[in-house]
Structure formats: structure tokens, C-alpha cells
Amino acid sequence: MYSRTVKEVREFLREVKAERKKFLHDLGLKLNQPTMPGETWVRITALGGHREVGRSATLVSTNNSKILVDCGMLNTNEIDEQPWAGAPPYLYVPEVQPFSSLDAVVLTHAHLDHSGLLPPILFKYGYDGPVYMTAPTRDLAALLQQDYIKVAHAEGHKAPYESKHIREMLKHTIVLKYNETTDITRDVRLTFYNAGHILGSASVHLHIGEGALQRCP
Numbered sequence: 001m002y003s004r005t006v007k008e009v010r011e012f013l014r015e016v017k018a019e020r021k022k023f024l025h026d027l028g029l030k031l032n033q034p035t036m037p038g039e040t041w042v043r044i045t046a047l048g049g050h051r052e053v054g055r056s057a058t059l060v061s062t063n064n065s066k067i068l069v070d071c072g073m074l075n076t077n078e079i080d081e082q083p084w085a086g087a088p089p090y091l092y093v094p095e096v097q098p099f100s101s102l103d104a105v106v107l108t109h110a111h112l113d114h115s116g117l118l119p120p121i122l123f124k125y126g127y128d129g130p131v132y133m134t135a136p137t138r139d140l141a142a143l144l145q146q147d148y149i150k151v152a153h154a155e156g157h158k159a160p161y162e163s164k165h166i167r168e169m170l171k172h173t174i175v176l177k178y179n180e181t182t183d184i185t186r187d188v189r190l191t192f193y194n195a196g197h198i199l200g201s202a203s204v205h206l207h208i209g210e211g212a213l214q215r216c217p
């Protein structure tokens with residue numbers, strides 16, 4: 001079925017292909033850097049969507065990388081001032097700041113409670129690295145985010161971001177197929193599996209280091 005969103009996303013990506021080529025080239029160089037020697041560790045930080053519905057965001061840190069999984073908004077109809085701003089995840093914690101210190105962002109699916117604050121949080125405030133998702137998630141997320149701005153304006157509210165931030169996200173998007181494994185940082189590999197939720201939705205498998213369990217002495 002013909003989709004104007006898919007057509008526009010593809011046209012835009014063709015327009016910025018020179019910029020994307022440079023971005024992908026620089027990312028490739030970064031991935032090739034050696035990993036830091038010493039003790040290895042992994043930490044998961046709950047930033048939102050844990051024991052609540054909405055504003056999903058999880059930080060996965062290792063001794064070599066920082067990866068943000070999802071960056072959604074909370075449905076804030078019950079919040080009086082700025083109901084359209086959407087309560088963000090706890091992104092002010094020092095582990096996440098500055099956004100430019102993140103190595104990769106992974107998006108599980110397009111619903112706004114997972115994707116809604118990706119464009120403003122990341123591309124308005126300093127992140128310029130890759131965002132990994134499936135191709136349907138890319139197109140659906142752009143559609144939902146654009147629609148969110150439209151509805152906010154129609155109801156006389158100021159949306160927390162503009163179309164240009166969505167375009168910035170698209171420019172940094174790297175799409176993966178299900179069951180396809182790729183290096184996303186120096187020590188982490190990502191595989192998406194079909195989550196059976198909405199079109200393009202994925203379960204995220206992060207393979208860290210050599211994947212071996214270290215046994216305590």
C-alpha cells in the first residue's frame with residue numbers, strides 16, 4: 001500500500017546521503033578502536049518505565065560503552081502545566097550526562113512511550129551518534145512523532161520539539177533486520193528479535209564483550 005511517510009523518509013535519506021556517508025564512516029572508525037584493558041563490568045540503570053507505564057528508558061553501561069535503550073514520554077494529561085511537554089525519563093542523572101557521552105541509542109518500537117522523546121532529548125541537546133531500530137520502526141516513529149507535533153499545535157500547545165529534530169534522528173538512524181547481529185560499540189553487539197507487539201517491534205539482545213560469564217573465585 002502506498003505510504004506518503006515512507007516516501008518522504010526515503011526521499012529525505014537520499015537528500016542527506018553525503019552527510020550520512022560521512023557519519024557512517026566516522027562511526028566505523030570509532031568501532032574499530034581497541035577496548036579499554038582491565039576489569040569488565042555491566043550496569044543497568046532504570047531511567048523510566050520501571051514500575052510504571054510510559055517514559056521507557058534504560059541505560060546499559062559497561063567499562064567501554066554507554067547505550068540508551070528507548071527514550072519515551074509519559075502520558076501527562078493529568079499534569080496541569082505543560083501537559084504536552086510530556087514528563088521525560090530521569091535523564092538528568094550523571095550516568096547519562098552529557099548526552100554526547102552516549103555511544104549508541106537503541107529503539108525497540110515506535111510507540112511514543114518508547115520513542116516520543118528521542119528527537120528532542122537527543123538531537124536538541126547534544127547527542128549526534130547512531131540510533132538503531134528496524135526499518136518499520138523508523139518510518140512509524142517518524143509518523144507518530146510528526147503527528148504528535150501536529151496534534152499539539154492543533155490543540156494550541158507548544159510541542160517540545162520540531163520536525164527538524166525528527167529529521168536529525170532519521171539522519172542518524174541505522175536500520176537492522178531481525179536476527180541480524182552487528183557491532184554497535186567497541187564491546188557490544190546488538191541483535192533484534194521479533195517481539196510480536198507492533199509492526200517492526202523488537203526484543204533487544206545485547207551481547208557484551210565475549211559474552212562469557214566470569215566466575216567468582
Ligand SMILES: [Zn+2]
Nearest residue numbers: 109111197198
Ligand atoms: Zn508499545
